[in-house]
Amino acid sequence: MRILFITSSRLGDAVISFSILEGIRLKFPFAKLTVVCGSEIVSLFKMFSNVEKIIPLSKRKYNYHWYLLWRKCVKTKWFAVYDLRSSLLSFFLETEQKNVLKGKKSFNLRALEQLSQMGFSSDIFPRVEPFFEEKKRTKALFGIDRYIALSPTAGSSKKCWPVEDFIRLGDWLKTIGFKLAIFYGKGDKERFAVKPFLNHHADALILGGGKDLSFISAALQKCSLFVGNDSGLMHLSAALGIPTVGMFGPSVAKLYAPRGEKAFFLEAPGKSGYGIMSLLSLEQVKEYLMIVFRDCGIDIGKEI
Structure with a gap:
């Protein structure tokens, strides 16, 4: 039984779609999946044991990439197609089931809307588990110390809590017994955004700049808590099952809040x-984190 799963090119949207992958795994435990995703997030889907093949999709002029994808898929007889890109591809393939996400306006959490349209229960959470080899690498890197993951970047500067506040938050976290690990994406813009933080917290573990996502996933799992802006890394952290606090401003939390068994969010003042x-x-952030520490059973030292 082969299933074609077409998801986003962006990290955050791809991680949101993990709920559908989990639903497929539960409903069709012996199915083999072919995943279509962006070339920069291929390593993300290598962590799923039921994924047989990954096809990177790079945008071309005149939507030519869809024709190239069709050529790669047309010779396979599919049991089902789950298309979260709302394309017409499934109508030109041999398949028993077509599940195409409708682009209608919704006021539900994005993941819940996808689950509803694809016919899965709303109580399914996104899940992913890093490779054992990557866990061994990060165990050696982190040692026995307790770390907080901080992620000061996002897709838009308007979505970012000021880096100066992240610096001061890092100072406070150190006084209550934690070390810092900083996570950010690839590119000069991201490196420039975190430079003031790294200048101040020179002892922080640096986990960014386009490192393999399976390694980043294992590193996130070594942290006691993730605190960051609304970003793909925030969604990934929640899917990995670690306590996650996402901070929201110009993006709507009720649509894009992190989803997981230990996921929380905090909104900036205003509508x-x-x-x-x-x-x-x-x-405000410190007070909220104290609540999360308590609710998640995370021990803290006494503030100096």
Whole structure:
């Protein structure tokens, strides 16, 4: 039984679709999946044992990439196609089931809307587990110390809590017994955004700049807590099962909040989706983190 799964090219949207992958695994435990995704996130789907093949999809002029994808898929008889890109591809393939996400406006959490349209239960959570080899590598890197994962970047600067506040948050976290691991994406823009943080916290573990996503996943799992802006790394952290706090301003938390058994979010002051991140005070974040520490059973030292 072969299933074609077409998902996003972007990290955050791809991780949101993990709920559908989990639903497929539960419903069709012996199915072999072919995943179509962006070339930069291929390593993400290598962590799924039921994924047989991964086809990177790079955008071409005049939607030519869809024709190239059709040529790669047309000779296979598919049991089902799950298309979260809302394309017409499944109508030109031999398949018993077509499940195409409709692009209708929704006021539900994005993951819940996908689960509903694809016919899965809303109580299915996204799940992913890093390779054992990557876990061994990160165990040697982190040792026995306790780390907090901080992610000061996002796809838009408007979605970012000021880096100066992340610096001061890092100072406070150190006083209560944690070390810092900083996570960020690839590219000069991301490196420039985190430079002030790294200049101040020179002892922080640096886990960014386009490292393999399976390694990043294993590194995130070594952290006691993730704190970051609304980003793909935030969604990945929640899917990995670690306590995750996402901070929201100009993006709508009720649509894009992290989803997991230990996922939390904090919104900047103002109307949802229009909040200004700089108005979210350090004290508000610290107070919220103390609640998360308590609810998740994370022990902290005494503040110096």
